[in-house]
Amino acid sequence: MSLPSQFKEENYENILIYHYVEELVSDFSNYSIENFSDDDITLTELPFLLxxxxxDKSTQKDLVRLFNVSDGYTAKLLRRFEDKGFITRHEDPENRRRKIVRLTDKGCKKTDEILDYINTWEELRRANLSDDEFKTLKKLLFKLLSDD
Structure with a gap:
């Protein structure tokens, strides 16, 4: 991964987390464009299925809020996932108007394939890190994103 010129080891502490995340997202996007090919799911749809x-209890409304997309787009995407056999929708026993979305066995197999692909990219990115450094990075990212 080649970093922009403003990324220098002597100023790494002054670089915003946003910029590090932006570079990682860009790198994953470029990796995906070059390496991801699947007739059943697009790169845009991939985060929804994952x-x-x-x-545990994902609903259409949860996905709309999380990904900041329209109800219509999400409904269409979920219908596509249903048609492909990746998900089922079941009535929520606590609120009969809500539908809980769950993966089918086929959906689990599809996400296993996607996770293998993501793990390959992650292995490439962590090549310069020891196992302890990688564990520390994940621990710090978790801490950064935790509400506690």
Missing amino acids: RIRFV
Whole structure:
């Protein structure tokens, strides 16, 4: 990954977290453009399917809020996932008007493929880090994003 010229080791503490995140997102995007090819799901849809996998009770409204997209777009995307056999929608017993979205076995297999792809990119990015440094990075990122 080649960093912009303003990224220098002697000033790394002065660089905003935003810029580090921006560079990582850009690097993943470039990696994806070069390496990701799937007839069943696009790069834009990928975060939705992964979020459904890792959240216990995901609803259409939750996805709308999280990704800041319209109800219509999300409904259309969920219908596409249903048609592909990746998800099912079930009535929420606590609120019959809400539908809980869950992955099917096929959806789990698809997200396993996606996670393998993401893990490959992550391994490339962490090549300069020891196992302890990588664990520390993840611990610090978790801490940074935690509400506590």
